[in-house]
Structures are given as C-alpha cells and as structure tokens.
Amino acid sequence: QKTWRKLTTFGCSYEGLKTANQAQLIDMQKDLEFEYVRFQGIFAEQMQIVFAVGQYNWSRVDELLDFLLSLKLKPFICLGYMPEIFASGEKTVAHWRGNITPPQNMSDWTQLVEAFFNHIVERYGINNVSTWYFEIWNEPDLEGVFWASHQENYHQLYKATFETVRAVAPEIKIGGPSVSHMALDKSDWLNHFVQFCQLNRLQPDFFSYHIYPELYNHIESLEKSHLTTRKTLGPDGCCELVDQMLPCVSKLNVKEHHITEWNMSACWGNKVLDTAYLGSFVAYNAIALYDKVDSLGIWTFSDLFEERGPAPSTFHGGFGMMTCEGIKKPGYHVLTMLNRLGTDLLLRDKHYIVSRSKQGIQILMVNYVHFDPLYVNGDMSAVDLVDPYCAFNEANNKQFEFLLDLNKGEYRVSRYQLNRKHGSAYDDWKKMGSPDPLSEEDVSELKRTAYPKRIIETFQHEGDVLPIISSVPEHGVELVLVEPLDINCRQRTNQS
Secondary structure, eight states: OOEEEEGEEEEEEEGGSSSHHHHHHHHHHHHHHEEEEEEOOTTHHHHHHGGEEEEOOHHHHHHHHHHHHHTTOOEEEEOOOOTTBBBSSOOOOOOTTOOOSOSHHHHHHHHHHHHHHHHHHHHHHHHHHHHSEEEEEEEESSOOOBBOOOOOHHHHHHHHHHHHHHHHOTSSEEEEEEEOOOGSHHHHHHHHHHHHHHTTTOOSSSEEEEOEEEEEOOOOOOSSSSOOEEOOOOOOOHHHHHHHHHHHHHHHOSSSSEEEEOOOOOOOTOOOGGSSSHHHHHHHHHHHHHTTSEEEEESSSSSSSSSSSSOOSSOOOOSSOOTTTTOOOOHHHHHHHHHTTTEEEEEEEETEEEEETTTEEEEEEEEOOOOOOHHHHTTHHHHHHHHHGGSSOOOOOEEEEEEEESEEEEEEEEEEEESSSSSOOOOOOOOHHHHOOOOOOHHHHHHHHHEEEEEEEEEOOOOEEEEEEEOTTOOOOOOEEEOSSSSSHHHHHHHH
C-alpha cells in the first residue's frame, strides 16, 4: 500500500486559486499522481462566501474544486475558519488571518455547513462527494493558536457540525479531530474528545492528526519567526508518535487513520528542511509507516505557502517539496523513487525495502543519519549561523548486498542515486556560490541539474544468484530496478 501517494497538502484554500500554485500542482501531479489533496480554510474570508446569514456565493469554491478534480485530485477538506460575520471574537491565525473563534450563534455556522454540503452534493453528486474527506477544524488542541476557546466549545462545534453533515448525507466521510502531536502531552484532551464522541454517539469515519518528531517549550502564536524547540525525538520518533496515537484510534473504532500533516520539523525557517537529509527522512519513515496508517501527507507540496507570509529567499527552510520557483527538493525526488516500488513486498528492514512487480525486482536503500546531541537538545545555533549540515556528525557510507535468485538470461539494472552530490538542489546552489536572489538562469540550471543520478547496465546473467551491491553515502537514497529482458526470465522473476 503506497501510503505516501495517498495525500498531498497545501495551506489555505485560496492558495489553490493562485496561478503559480496551480502551475506547480499541475507539474507535481504529472510526476507523483497523488489521490487526494488536503487544505484548510474552505470558509476563509478570501473565498468570499458569506455576505449575510443565509446568503452565500460558491463561485470561488467551485473554481477551486473544479481545478483540483481536473488534476484527478480529490479534496480532503479541513472545515474552517469562522466567517467574521458569525465570529464571537477577532482572534485570527497566520498570514491569511483565519478567524479561530467559536460562532456567536451555532445555528449560523450549521446553516453555512448545511448549505455548503448541499451545494457540493448537488454540483458533484453524492457518489463523488462520498469519496472525499472532511475534517472539523484544524489543530483545536492548540488553544490560542488555531482555536481561541476551550475544549468544551470545540466539542459543541464538532457535534453540531457532525450532526449537520450526517443529516445532509450519512455516507459523507466526516472525521478529525486533526490534532497536533502535542495533544499527546495533553492526554486528557484526547481522552475527553473520545469520551465526548462516545457519550454523544458520534462515530467519526476516520481519525486524523499531525506528526513532527519534535517537542516544544511553548507555542504562543504562529507570528513568531521560530517555534522554540525543546528537543528532537530519536530516529524512530515518527513511529513512536503513531504508536502513541493508536490507542485513541482503537477507542474511537474508526476504520481509517490519516496523518494529514507530516514533516521532520514544524519550525518554518529550519534550513535542514532544504537539505539532502529530507530525502533520507522521507524514505526512512515511509518504509517504517506505510502499513501503519492510511495516508501520510507531507506538509506541504510547495514553498508557495502563506502561513507566515512570503518566503524571504529560495532556500529559507520552507516546508515544501518544491521551492517557490518550482525547483524540486530531495523529498520530492524520493517520492518518485518510492512510487517505482512494486506492490508485492519481499523484504523490509529499517534501511531498505525490497518489492516485486510484473516489471521485476525493486530495491530501495537509505542511509539515514540522525542529528547530533546539540541539535537533539535544542541548540540550533550552528544550523542558523554556519550551515544546516552542522546538525549532523559525519557518517560513513552504508554498505548493502542483496543476492537475487534469478534464472539465467539478459537483465537490465537501473540505479537512481539521490544524495548531496546528486539531486540536492540546496547543495548545487551552494556550489554555485549561494546566489541570492537567484537569476532566471540560476533557476533554470537548478531545475535542469538537481536530479538523482541514473546509471543503467544491461548484461547477460550466467549464474543462479545475482549480487546487487551498493554503497550509499550519508543522507543518501538509492533505488535499484532489476528488470529481466528475456520473457522466460521475467516469468521466473515473477514466480520466485
């Protein structure tokens, strides 16, 4: 199950209407073919929906959904924010100024929700809409950041929204609560949510949350340039967070389990996000998590992301898999490599996975190197002042050897190598002398050259065992495709 291919993400709904974002979505979808795209703020003021109680304009919503569906991207919509005309306060979040206060009158909110769902069912048909996903609010556990009230008020919003959607069409997938992983530090928050759902007979269709393998001192607002990182979790931190969430999933008795935001850091401006490390992080965790969850949505698809406002430079430590100019980062390239895996699992370990398809055998290897003790314990000064690779101690190449029991015949072995020398746009930019800003020629060169190295060998295999040997450098990922060219060999490969 290619969990990493299920879901991609962007920030607020109106961003999906911008020409530059749409161009990058089109480019990405040609390569990666995601099934769903998740975004917040479908009721944000920029969507110009609410003119008065009971008076709505859906033209921008239609424009956005039509565009996404034209790319074969199904919506995964996080319901919010509160229209200002309904809001009980003025507290907002992010550069897009989404209102995060409860409604003055719950009936105004539920009337909007009912009208929205009636509209999309009428326009797109229940057979289509019932395959989409809808979360109720974003990170309501972060009180004062994404929710300007108490948990009890969120429960009332959740219940009213849930029951309104069920009344429109019970087959629509409604869930959430789209909490941050920091809800685990507030165990009562999750327990109270589960108890509330059970007491009120609310059965969500799915459970969703966000994981970043970090712990923080305090989050006052997103307007600060950096979160204060207290500690970075160990190399298996993402798995540990998923395992800690599983009891909540089992209590809710949901059928699906979605991670709707995921990255190595939630600190916008952390320049490690631009490095080759991100490729190894994505590969290492995709291997570990693909059969634990139903989706694994990297936050975000592009640095064209306006939560904190415009990006100050190309390599500024943005969350995206592409820069604002559309230069593909290592995380993007790793997804193209992961997508080459077959659906038949042969072997898996922390640093590799071996699969099979009709085309042959696929081997993905990763040399994941974790952070040094200074970075782990929150000292990021060297990353900010010197170089993001200061977050790591030097590590040796990791050696791999696989023995494939194959019939004699002609084979093609294709190797795709992603590391600091091949496919890391940040490292190529450093070799260029770190020009800032980038010229059009610089951007064009990085788009053309920052790709994994491809090595192809065709040969006649004479023995019973074919050795595949690789030496993968630190932060590196290598994909090896072994394809039989003779029909008899192909049959043997598929059966053995």
